[in-house]
Amino acid sequence: MKPDYATIIGLFGGFTVVTAAVIAGGSYVAFYNLPSILIVIIGTFLVTTMSYSLAEILRSQGLILRTLFTKRENPLDTAYDMMELAEKCRGKGVLKLQEYVIRLEESSFQHKALQLVVDGLPADEVNKILRNELSAMTARHSSSAGILHRAAEVAPAMGLIGTLVGLVQMLSNLSDPSTIGPAMAVALLTTFYGAVLANMFFSPLASKLERNSAEEALINRIFLATATSIGRQENPRRLEMLLNTLLPPTERVQYYN
Template identity: 30%
Template sequence: MDRASVTGIIFGIGALMVGQVLEGGSLGSLVQPAAFAIVFVGTVGAVLLQTEMPTFMRAMRMARWVFQPPPSQRTKLAGDIAKWSLHARRDGLLSLEQFMLASKDAFIQKGLRLVIDGIAPDKVRSLLETDLSAYEFRERQGARVWEAGAGYAPTIGILGAVLGLIHVMENLGDPSKLGSGIAVAFVATVYGVGLANLLFFPMANKLKTIIADNVAQYEVLTDVFHDIAGGDHSRVIEERVVCLLARAD
């Protein structure tokens, strides 16, 4: 569990609640199901309109990374790279097949397969960079779903405010209904701005950071496979490992 994310959520929501109490307001006045339905469901609808369903579902699955990020693989990868380099130098490239079969990572499997097949080093790099670009684009599209939600939520909140004011105008002759209409109007704006700036934007940015870290690891692996395919000195590969471990947890 990522404690920073949990703490951030508590601080963000807590600040709103404490501020409401300090201003002399009631916490109950912030609970408006109608306003929440307008803002949240409306935002989801807007995001779905601009997003393909597979991308939307990927974004939903990625949301768990905010609170439970994928464990760092840098130290394990560094050990694996050392093994690949040793076996390739000592037993030849065909000895890497055992590692290819044991790996569950499609990118690593492809890289090792290209090296084993004797593909030219530059071609290995080119093919892996193409795969890496596709991976980065696909993952960033998922993060952009949350970014899009952050863009739409405040505007949908304004729509909720306008609907609330319309309700107020329709019931000017009935003072008992004025309070609820005004509450929906203002709380809808709070929900829209709050969801955007306390949830959606931070989630999108954190996902982008995680994706960038994963891409950086694959970039190092691309260089490693290029070096192994070219028969480079083990010292060169060791330098790749140093780069990989530079940001290890």
């Protein structure tokens, strides 16, 4: 796993720009308000948790953290590797897969896909197992992205609630000028915190998680198609046509050309 520099630069760069603008204004201490932090950050977490189970929230943490790292694989390169592997298996038998399987992580979808073929399971059963696995993986990623999208919706709402709390406190104590400033700080800073969290943290991470999930699903579908084709002992030329239906039009396999 390597750091995803685009995500890291965007995330920390965005917060750095906002922080620099606050400091340049000369009154950065005024942007810290504990009641506003409690309302927005903790309130967003608690309200988001209400929409999901606690198990889903905890399970999503690992996937969300993975958005800061990448295991980038080029689908076209993977397709060519699979074509080469299918060609070798056609000439030397399915056990040729074992050499390739050893190089894969045991917990990966790719390892499981090819290991099922090595173990001699019928091709239709391999296809069914892998499709169920792929569907479950997609559902997990979708749930985690949904949690982030939900948090992005809740954060500005909690900011609005904080604004209303601050305004009520201010209007109920107009006779005491010393309370107007702190109440206004709560009113404005909760809106600020909510907007920053939603638009600079939750929404971008949700989009990146969905993008990474789509890329991973495409790679896994390539392995699924390859495992099924090898298990059925099909001509690799048919696999080439099948892989080209999965890849974008600008990235088509031309293995036999």
